[in-house]
Amino acid sequence: MTKQWRADRLGRLGSSIFAEVDDWKREARQGGLEVIDLSIGSPDAPPSDTIRRTLAEAALRPDSYAYPGSKGSPAFLHKAAEWLACRFGVQVDPEQELLSLMGSQDGLGHLALALCNPGDIALIPDPGYPVYAAGLAVADVEPYFMPLKAENRFLPDFSRIPEEVWQRAKFMLLNYPSNPVSAVADLAFFQEAVAVAKRHGVLIVHDLAYSEMAFDGCRPPSILQVQGAMETAVEFHSLSKSFNMAGSRIGFLAGNRDAISALRELKANIDYGIFIPVQEAAIAALDEDIRGVNEPVAALYQQRRDILLQALKAEGWDIPVPKATMFVWAPLPVMGWELSEGWSSRRISREMLIRKGVAVIPGDAFGQEGEGYVRIALVKDEKLLMEAARRIGQFIRGQ
Known part of the structure; x- marks a missing residue:
């Protein structure tokens, strides 16, 4: 008899979405895209x-x-x-x-x-x-x-x-x-x-x-x-x-x-x-x-929030403005192409990454109430956030 070297509780640990998104990133890069990774909330600045x-x-x-x-x-x-x-x-x-x-x-x-x-x-x-x-x-x-x-x-x-x-x-x-x-x-x-x-x-x-x-x-x-x-x-x-x-x-x-x-x-x-x-x-x-001699991080992320949301609004995706954190919790955009109707948070996240190289996390990774949203991390500089917004706009319009 072969024993199973794996506890049943591992199956209850929740979403494997982060590993799944890593697979999508590899697929996008293999397709020749330079990925802008707005998925993981890891600060991109060093300590003081x-x-x-x-x-x-x-x-x-x-x-x-x-x-x-x-x-x-x-x-x-x-x-x-x-x-x-x-x-x-x-x-x-x-x-x-x-x-x-x-x-x-x-x-x-x-x-x-x-x-x-x-x-x-x-x-x-x-x-x-x-x-x-x-x-x-x-x-x-x-x-x-x-x-x-x-x-x-x-x-x-x-x-x-x-x-x-x-x-x-x-x-x-x-x-x-x-x-x-x-x-x-x-x-x-x-x-x-x-x-x-x-x-x-x-x-x-x-x-x-x-x-x-x-x-x-x-x-x-x-x-x-x-x-x-x-x-x-x-x-x-x-x-x-x-x-x-x-x-x-x-x-x-x-x-x-x-x-x-x-x-x-x-x-x-x-x-x-x-x-x-x-x-x-x-x-x-x-x-x-x-x-009070440090440089608080809030100002940096507020500036990034404003730049990204203004750019996305110009591209046709109007998102409620968050008051805190390094994340944007975004209701799914209204898509401008017929085949996208009825897509889930996960489907939209994957297609946006595979087609345009912008990585976000689908909301259902955080629980069933997260369906209908994606989480965007403000972890890139302003230039890359503007480029991400431009690509997302193309994706929304089906270009």
Whole structure:
């Protein structure tokens, strides 16, 4: 008898769209096209000189290569606490209410293992970042999908969640500013969320990876600003997008000490923490932001947003203007050629890449509510964004 060397849970990890889009890119290049890749949200700018210099100097020290410890260095945790106080007015105990992570995805992927038992329920957004559902699948936790719809500003309607779901739910995951839908939420929404969570005894898990990537004067709040939120909420922060440190893999979790203790205990059994030079580089990044001497990334992405959307509008694709993130959540365009009628998000994304060499991600990769949309990442310079808009315009018109 031949054994299968593959766990069944891998089939529940969600969309393989990113690998599929990679195949489309290869097909487009084989057809002679130069691909403009607006699919993956990877920053195309480096960290500041200070951050890179700090990382390089620390990496040259002979004492930097011991096990760093899974909790995080006291210096990094205290700097993260200082940044939270400066940015949001939130006070946390760095010893009990903070945990360093190898990027927020590390924590999001492991949290359900630390908090839930098989058969529990967790509430997650639809559309939502794929790791939300993947983390539940690994832990054998049942997802309850909260639909995010344009008519409700892509906010969940808590009143439509059945009571029996609340009774079995361990946590509810929120993400504002959000990936992929680029929606924002105000403090009043988080006050409502905290009240609902307390009423049902559910932990709120807020993914705030895009806190520093908001536009037009918007300043996204932290859920921990809500009075009493520390009793029922934790919040993920990441340096990947805000400080162009995506490859360095560092972030942190703040909030309820019991939930943080549970994740800390799990992490202590599976890794030894973040390379000390990376933690020192993160300290430099947060310190620059606290002192206001860095160049915030939001201005760059706002400028790219404006250039791309204006160019696409001129080409016949009028898209709602996002208030935050490095993404545009775009309803499918009205196509000017007969054979395109009834095409899905995935079909349009593939044809646009194969025919014109512009890569985006179909909305259904983020959940069934994402059908009818594509996600466009603002990760190229202005010249390439203008060229992408020109090619997309040709595609829309069937040229």
